[in-house]
Amino acid sequence: MVDDVSGWHELATGIAEQRGPVESAAEDAARQLLDRVVPLGSKTATAWRVLQVSPSDAGLVTALACRQALPTITADGRQGIRRLTDDAGRALTAVRSLFGARRIFSGKSRKEEAEQAAAWLLSLHEEVTGTRLIPELEGLAAWGGKAVPAVGPSAVLDEQVGLAPRLGSGAELVGRRELDPARSALSAIDRALHRESEFRAAVKAAGNAVRKTEVRKLVAEMPVERLKDVTSGQLRITALLDAGIRTVQQVLDQRSRIRSLPGVGDTTGNRMIGAAQTVWQTTMDEMPIRIDIKNRSQDTTKLLTAMRAWDAARSIRSATSDLAAADAVRPLLQNLASRTSHVVLLPRARTVAELRTALVAVERRGAVLGGENGAAGGDPWEDFLSRPADYYAMLAELGFLADDAEKSQGDLPADIVEAVRQLTLDTTHLKASLRGYQSFGARFALVQQKVVIGDEMGLGKTVESLAVLAHLRAKGSSHFLVVCPAAVVTNWVREVQEKSALRAYRLHGPARDDALKSWIRSGGVAVTTYDILGWLEGRIPERAEPACLVFDEAHYIKNAHAKRTQRSTALIQRSERAVLLTGTPLENRIEEFRNLVGYLRPDLPIDASEISPRQFRKQVAPAYLRRNQEDVLTELPERLDIDEWLPISGADQQYYRAAVIEGNFTAMRQAALRAGDKSEKMQRLVDIVREAEGNRRKVLVFSYFRDVLDAVASHLPAKVFGPLTGSVSAAARQTMVDDFSRAPAGSVLVAQIVAGGVGLNIQSASVVVICEPQLKPTIEWQAIGRAHRMGQLESVQVHRLLSEEGVDQRIIEILARKKQLFADFARVSETADSAPEAFDITDAELAREIVAVERERLLQAAGEG
Structure with a gap:
């Protein structure tokens, strides 16, 4: 029996000596890695936790893998090894007093101890032989400490490493290659927030370069006789003509020889050159920029590239969701160690999927902003062709397009014009540039509160109304309602999403109930149709009453007796603000146009009988603004x-x-x-x-x-x-x-x-x-x-x-x-x-x-x- 237990003791001791260092090293490795898990989030809440690992952590990960590679041991096996190593070892030492010469020379107490040990060993032997412990230990011993290949940090969450369960559920691994684009994008976002003025200046410089090229072409064809016009006919140009100088540009190009021409002294020469410079500068001041898609010059390409960078840079301020995403991942990306090859993402208050979504949003915004050099990749002409109106609006904003202020004011009286001019439009939530006349239209609607915008087709009535809603949102309003024909619901939803930071909700179609609940709860721009107004009645609680209504194609409600008109006017009467959009406010009858104005301003004294056009326009002016294409779109093709x-x-x-x-x-x-x-x-x-x-x-x-x-x-x-x-x-x-x-x-x-x-x-x-x-x-x-x-x-x-x-x-x-x-x-x-x-x-x-x-x-x- 002693020989049997002694053999088992040696077997168990060998297994413990084989597994102990491996398990100890693995536990130490796990402790080191877990100690490096850090929280991400605000000062008050942890959204996620992260663990950065690098190639230098291969030893730690390999140590964990070695433990995982050990043969599986049962709970009975662990207890058996402990008894056979510690308890059985002491008992085997004590029982020796019952054998050989020790039996004669041992004292009474030793013999009693040996007898107790023998009894325990007999009991242990009987217990062990009745179980599968020894075959299990023999199997463990047969493993023989096989070598485990080195494991890199990319395997830190693998089952063969065994760390994932200790990190908690939902852990995910992200490689450095996935993070670097977002990190670069974050830098681009931060630069854009601080460099908008720099990008704007680059556009002005590029725009002036384009204008100078055009001015040179024009002045090169301008006869030198024009110099007499700017000097009230007092300048003699005979000497210039005799010298073969025929154009104003030649005067500027040959200014060094002008003063030495026969009959021309310093005084006359300076006057000639000064007159030429005056003509050049006047031409420059009046020269609008025209982008010729059939002549894609290098200067114009540079201008479009600069404009795209500026547009992307300033759009970031209204991209609130992307800015929130950037703030969320900033601690991770900015604290990413240079040696880090992988990051373990651990959910806390927010899921890892949300973190990944934030990373994608940051990367996408960075791509728009253009990475390191601030210029997005690809052909800038393609971007221009896809949204030329946006580019022309930027040119108008910088003063590169002629904008007749008086024509942008329509037929409004002076007091209303002055009130409109006094209002500063808040475009924080607007992504689009506004032409001068569009800004005026938006401010007119804000000042007069209930208006008809009757701008001719194609002048951008949609963006004017979005500017109104964005301004009101910046001032604290939250809910807005657009009513339009069913054919343009999709277009309105797109315009809201692309040209403003407001959320759009489609209250039309099978999902309108859910959309209505979301709009009531979160606010934004609800887009519905004239035919749905009946369904909408009674469904809008007081807390979600629209701060402003927009009725597109408002001639749909010209008939005062129609149901949709009555429902629309009921909304208008309850609302403080309403904007009716129509490029065709009049079709057959003056009475129909009178109706539209009457819905908004029943207080206006509009005669119901015969009336002259001039008097009619004067009466409706407080509620009606119209501009025509030829007056305000100087760049519109013929x-x-x-x-x-x-x-x-x-x-x-x-x-x-x-x-x-x-x-x-x-x-x-x-x-x-x-x-x-x-x-x-x-x-x-x-x-x-x-x-x-x-x-x-x-x-x-x-x-x-x-x-x-x-x-x-x-x-x-x-x-x-x-x-x-x-x-x-x-x-x-x-x-x-x-x-x-x-x-x-x-x-x-x-x-x-x-x-x-x-x-x-x-x-x-x-x-x-x-x-x-x-x-x-x-x-x-x-x-x-x-x-x-x-x-x-x-x-x-x-x-x-x-x-x-x-x-x-x-x-x-x-x-x-x-x-x-x-x-x-x-x-x-x-x-x-x-x-x-x-x-x-x-x-x-x-x-x-x-x-x-x-x-x-x-x-x-x-x-x-």
């Missing part, structure tokens, strides 16, 4: 209007006669496009599309009628998108426009004029075709305004397909009257007094009149035949 008067083919004539005989006005308007390839209009449309493709342009084709659009789409020899009609969902419309914008030159978007002409921005097209004259001129203007608007870089061609005889000619006559009516009452005009009711005619009356005239004409023609 628009070429082409009335394509076409003969009626024999096939067209058959369809037209049948429609007139039936008295079908709608069929009369479509007749000229029903004959397919035999239609003169269709043939001309095909020619226009082919020509546009050859000129690298895209085409918009508008018609009021779905049947016409289907016929056009089936006959055009190009990539056709659409038809975009009223039945197409808002999201699908935007997708269609996006796909068309990305399509190659020669592509065509066909759209119903009452659907595609509202709310969508389609600057990628520069050829517009209108298949038939519209009964309301504003519908046509809206459609053209989809392409000819701020941000358009190409000249815009507008082709109107008109039949030489028949219904088109009659409608054009009516259109001429309506255009004049609009100009008299809704635009700044010096037209003499006139009565609005003089040209008031309903569509039904117009149809009856034209059908009757055409019947008479055709019958007369048949009789003469």
Whole structure:
């Protein structure tokens, strides 16, 4: 029995000597690593904990791996080893007194101790032989201390290391390569916060370089006779002409020899040079910057690069979520040791996923800011082409575009203009640059509180209203509501997200209930439709009452008796502020425009009877501001209007006669496009599309009628998108426009004029075709305004397909009257007094009149035949 236990003792002792140092080294390694875990977060709360590891920690990680590599030992095995090493060792020493000579010479107490030890060993032997302990120990001893390969820090959370359970659940490992981009991005963010003025100065310098190049070209063509103009004719230039100096630029280039010319002394020479410098400086002061996409000069490329860097740098101030992300990860990134190769992320108050999201946000913002040199990668021309309106707004902000202050004020009286000028617009929450006239419009809305912004199509009414909301947010307001047609909900949500720091909520579609709850709870800009207003009634608690309402395409509520109008006006009456946006405030009736103003300012004394345009504008001025493209968009490319008067083919004539005989006005308007390839209009449309493709342009084709659009789409020899009609969902419309914008030159978007002409921005097209004259001129203007608007870089061609005889000619006559009516009452005009009711005619009356005239004409023609 003693021999058995003695053998077991040696076995257990060998195992303990083999495992002890390994386990001790591992425990020491774990303690060192755990002691280096540090918290991340604010002074009051720990969001995460982190552990930095480096290649020098390979020994610690390997020590942990060695312990993990030891054969697994059961709890009974550990207890058995302890008993066989410590307890059994003492018992084996004591029991020796019962053997050999020691038995004779041992004293009584030793013998008693030996007998107790023998009894314990007998008990132990009996207990052990009844278990699997010895086979387990023999298995452990057989391992023999096999060598474990060295393990690097990248394996610190691996199961083979065994540290992860002691760090807690949710630990994740991030490599240095994942952190370095975010670290560089954080540096870019911090630089941008401190270097905005530097970037702005770089733009001014680059802009002046572009202007100087243009000035030199202009002055190089300017005859030297201009010097007489700036000296009131007192300067003689004969000596210059005799010397072959013909232009003002040559005077500046050859100033060193001017004074030595025959008949020219120092005094006259200095006057010549001074006059030339005056001409040059005056030209420079008045020279706007124009960015020519067909002449991508090095100077202009430098300007665009500087502008992109400046825009990115200043946008960071309104990027509150990105700044919060930067603050969250700053302690980690700034304290990252140079030798660190990996970081263990440990959740505390916030998850590791949130930390990773913050790192991605910082890296993304850094990429926008441009990394170390402050200039984002890629072609700056591509960025300019994707958002030219933003670039022109920056140029206007720096004074590089002419901005007529008086024209930006519309027809407002002096006292309102002065009040608007006194207001300082807070753009903290606005990401977009504002043109001078846009800033004025936003301030006008803030000062007057309830207004109609009737700026012509394409002038940026959306960003003006966003500037109003951003200002109010900076002053403490939190909830805002935009009401618009369903077709432009997506566009509004995009604009809010891209041009402001406000959150947008889509109160439209199946997720509107959840969106409404989120908006009520968190605040921001809720975007809904006129048709949803009924659903919204009673759902907005007092704490979330909108501080400002925005009604886009406000002519949707021109009819005072319509339900959506009544719901809209109820909201307006409850709200302190409201902005009605419409580029077409007047269609047929002055009464409708009077209604819009009346919803906002029922206190204004607007006469209900006959009234002159000048008096009308004066009465509505406190609530109405309108500016026209030609007054404020000096950089807008020219628009070429082409009335394509076409003969009626024999096939067209058959369809037209049948429609007139039936008295079908709608069929009369479509007749000229029903004959397919035999239609003169269709043939001309095909020619226009082919020509546009050859000129690298895209085409918009508008018609009021779905049947016409289907016929056009089936006959055009190009990539056709659409038809975009009223039945197409808002999201699908935007997708269609996006796909068309990305399509190659020669592509065509066909759209119903009452659907595609509202709310969508389609600057990628520069050829517009209108298949038939519209009964309301504003519908046509809206459609053209989809392409000819701020941000358009190409000249815009507008082709109107008109039949030489028949219904088109009659409608054009009516259109001429309506255009004049609009100009008299809704635009700044010096037209003499006139009565609005003089040209008031309903569509039904117009149809009856034209059908009757055409019947008479055709019958007369048949009789003469």
